[in-house]
Amino acid sequence: MTEFERKLVQSFNEYFENCNIKAIAHRIKQHRFTPQFLDVMVDSLNPDFYLGIECKSISTEKGANALYFSQHFTIDKNGAHQVIRISEYLRRSGRAGFLVVELRQGSGKSRQAYIIPWKDIEVKYGSGELKYTIDEIKLYSKLERKGDSYHIEPEKWAKQNNWMQTGE
Secondary structure, three states, X not given: OOHHHHHHHHHHHHHHHHOXXXXXXXXXXXXXXXXXXXXXXXXXOOHHHOEEEEEXXXXXXOOOOEEEOOOOOOEOOOOOEHHHHHHHHHHHHOOEEEEEEEEEOOOOOOOEEEEXXXXXXXXXXXXXXOEEEHHHXXXXXXXXXXXXXXXXXXXHHHHHHOOOOXXX
């Protein structure tokens, strides 16, 4: 588990505890020969918090200017692209899916993370586009940092990304 994934899980669980929400975020341990569908799972009887989250981290300090479907996502031994595998898992499980992209900007600069609804990933990948530029990623909801943790704000993401079931 990367530091980013660990902080994301910890941040979700702190949010759930502080708001008295019955939900838990966790990371399923990845084994060498066992496929892992997503990096972070959130389980709850509340459908607004039944989530699957894929995490990607790129270094803008080292010159990364985009998140590429060919470079940053995997293809399994059967030739299935990670976007297709995750989309199928989300469809079958009923989870709301997100991609969270962390932008590492180098020492002395804080990391930034943005949350992208998985439906947008499917559309972009399905259209044959090759990447999300840094500027495109920054159009999505930012996960604000508080210290070394992320501030979880589902209501903010819901309004921008048309996600929660509550109809707001």
